[in-house]
Amino acid sequence: MATYLFLSDEWLDEARAIRAEYDGKGAAIDHSIRMNLIIGEVPFGDGVVHAHVDTSTGELVLDTGHIDPVDLKVSLDYDVARAILVEGNPQAAIQAFMSGKIKVEGDIAKLMALQSMSPDPTAAEIAVRILAMTE
Secondary structure (H helix, E strand, O other), X not given: OOXXXXXXXXXXXXXXXXXXXXXXXXXXXXXXXXXEEEEEOOOOOOOOEEEEEEOOOOOOEEEEOXXXXXXXXXXXXXXXXXXXXXXXXXXXXXXXXXXXXXXXXXXXXXHHHHHOOOOOHHHXXXXXXXXXXXX
C-alpha cells in the first residue's frame, strides 16, 4: 500500500476513498461537534492547513477548509494533530494541551466529550487503514 504525508492532497483523497467504502456501515456518533482546526508546522505547502471536524450529521467528517458556525477552534502543530487524529493517541493530546501546544477557543466541554468516546468496530477498522497509509 502506498503511503502519503498526513493532510497532503494525496492523503486526503485516499482517506476520503477509505471512508466512502464504509459509508453507512458504522454506528452513528451521538455527540455533535463542529470544530475548526488550524494546523501549523506542516511540512508542505505554506506550512499551515485549515481544516474542520464535524459530527453534526452523526458521522465523523474531517476535511480541509473552515466551516461556520462552529463550537470551537483548535490550533495545534502538525505532529500533535497526526498523533491525535491518525494514531488516536489521547495521551499526546493531554500532554500537548498541558504544555500549551494546543490552543482552544470556544466550548472546551464539547471537545472533552468527543475525546472520551470510544470508537465502534467500523471506526476502529477505518482508523487502522488510515494509519497504514500515513507517513
